[in-house]
Amino acid sequence: xxLARQLDDKLASLYRGGKIYGGVFLGRGQEALSAAVGxxxxxxxxxxxxxxxxxxxxxxxxxVLDIIRTHLGSIRGPMRGRDGNVHRGRPRAGMLPMISHLGxxxxxxxGALMARRFRGExxxxxxxxxxxxxxxxxxxxxxxxQTAVEKxxxxxxxxxxxxxxxxPNSRQFACRxxxxxxxxxxxxxxxxxxxxLQSCLEVLGRAFALxxxxxxxxxxxxxxxxxxGHGEHDDGSYVxxxxxxxxxxxxxxxxxxxxxxxxxxxxxxxxDGWRAESVKQIExxxxxxxxxxxxxxxxxxxxxxxxxxxxxxxxx
Numbered sequence: 001x002x003l004a005r006q007l008d009d010k011l012a013s014l015y016r017g018g019k020i021y022g023g024v025f026l027g028r029g030q031e032a033l034s035a036a037v038g039x040x041x042x043x044x045x046x047x048x049x050x051x052x053x054x055x056x057x058x059x060x061x062x063x064v065l066d067i068i069r070t071h072l073g074s075i076r077g078p079m080r081g082r083d084g085n086v087h088r089g090r091p092r093a094g095m096l097p098m099i100s101h102l103g104x105x106x107x108x109x110x111g112a113l114m115a116r117r118f119r120g121e122x123x124x125x126x127x128x129x130x131x132x133x134x135x136x137x138x139x140x141x142x143x144x145x146q147t148a149v150e151k152x153x154x155x156x157x158x159x160x161x162x163x164x165x166x167x168p169n170s171r172q173f174a175c176r177x178x179x180x181x182x183x184x185x186x187x188x189x190x191x192x193x194x195x196x197l198q199s200c201l202e203v204l205g206r207a208f209a210l211x212x213x214x215x216x217x218x219x220x221x222x223x224x225x226x227x228x229g230h231g232e233h234d235d236g237s238y239v240x241x242x243x244x245x246x247x248x249x250x251x252x253x254x255x256x257x258x259x260x261x262x263x264x265x266x267x268x269x270x271x272d273g274w275r276a277e278s279v280k281q282i283e284x285x286x287x288x289x290x291x292x293x294x295x296x297x298x299x300x301x302x303x304x305x306x307x308x309x310x311x312x313x314x315x316x
Contacts (some may be wrong), residue, residue, distance in 0.1 A: 159206070
């Protein structure tokens with residue numbers, strides 16, 4: 001969580017300094033939920049992260065250098081400087097390159113899980129992250145229905161961050177709670193406090209264990225508040241003050257840090273040390289990526305479809 005927050009802050013700084021082209025989408029306020037997903041995944045599992053899942057990506061094995069290279073357009077990044085900075089992944093490692101989400105990745109994870117089933121591989125699960133706005137799309141309902149019918153070991157993680165871009169929940173859905181939708185598909189639903197790391201770890205741990213042990217798909221809805229705009233191009237001025245002051249407006253980083261110190265697991269000095277270590281790691285990655293070349297369009301053999309030469313050709 002600490003590394004993810006520091007990395008997000010650095011990406012925002014690079015964007016404002018004109019060093020990053022395209023959008024920058026941060027996970028401020030969602031680190032507890034995201035990290036809890038990543039730590040419960042195992043090698044062989046499948047993960048379709050949301051654009052704000054920096055913490056989960058790092059916990060599942062993505063490197064800081066990969067993230068920095070992609071945002072700075074390095075030819076040595078996983079996308080070779082070719083694509084938007086959030087559309088990166090390592091399919092062989094189970095990290096799917098996301099498309100601009102809105103529910104479509106559920107079907108992609110379903111396909112990966114079906115492939116494992118056909119190969120006779122058991123014990124693996126898939127996780128698909130989505131926001132509350134994405135649950136209103138057709139692709140969400142089609143994909144989630146298929147998950148339920150096939151009884152796939154999918155954990156669907158919904159970050160109910162109160163807004164679909166700038167549209168409040170009251171204009172998105174009419175049910176009392178998004179968790180209620182799980183019952184409509186015959187899926188087990190869970191609710192977590194997205195501002196509290198312990199709640200996220202416990203609830204997601206339960207959901208992952210059930211899915212891994214043959215209990216079928218699970219849906220986890222975590223309530224929180226996105227602590228930034230939709231992207232760095234958006235100031236989030238539509239968020240009312242009363243929401244920021246509500247329980248869902250707590251910063252999960254501060255909640256987790258306070259508990260770590262209160263329980264005596266670490267003191268404030270140690271926490272500051274974690275931040276300093278994270279900053280050093282990030283600055284080293286930025287320096288490395290800034291020395292590397294960007295793509296040369298005149299030397300590229302552009303194709304609409306992928307080819308073996310372009311598959312997983314990243315450097316570590």
